[in-house]
Amino acid sequence: DIQMTQSPSSLSASVGDRVTITCQATRDISNYLNWYQQKPGKAPKLLIYDGSNLETGVPSRFNGSGSGTDFTFTISSLQPEDIATYYCQQFDNLPYTFGQGTKLEI
């Protein structure tokens, strides 16, 4: 199975900060990587698909980049509503696997 390692596991930042989360795969997954946001008690929400494509309706302050084994997720200017846990997910190889999550706090 492909393992996805997210870093950091938790992050405290201030409104307006630039926030960066990384995700590393144990082998090359091309750009078959998605990023999700999950708020407590809610289902995950797709933010970025295929490594860098912004899902429709998602604010442009969210950005994804990378390919191969190393990926980055960035929030350019943190907003209060961005408080959530963020997950990467690879879908290059079955079984599909998620990173362990990054809990973002203000």
Add this chain to the structure above:
Amino acid sequence: EVQLVESGGDLVQPGRSLRLSCTTSGFTFSDYAINWVRQAPGKGLEWVGLIRSTPYRGTTEYATSVEGRFIISRDDSAGIASLQMNGLKAEDTAVYYCARGYGAYKYWGQGTLVTVSS
């Protein structure tokens, strides 16, 4: 409007079985794969398995942790996907979500809680 609604979650004893349903509407069900993803209390997301769409013969794939115990099926006429869980263990305790699609899951249900405990 695309909707997925899970049901069937319950408190069940270890070793017993439980069947979850994912009832859908707002799209052509037979054209889409359905995935099951779970989340143990206070933990991260774990992909459980998928059933491919009918054009892809409705074949299934499972996570190693559930293979041989869980079975995913689909009823295209009713727009329902099911997750049959057998031989349940305490570590299967989680909120179970269904999600539409093969790679990126834009549509999810609200989840249903399964608790495995004596």
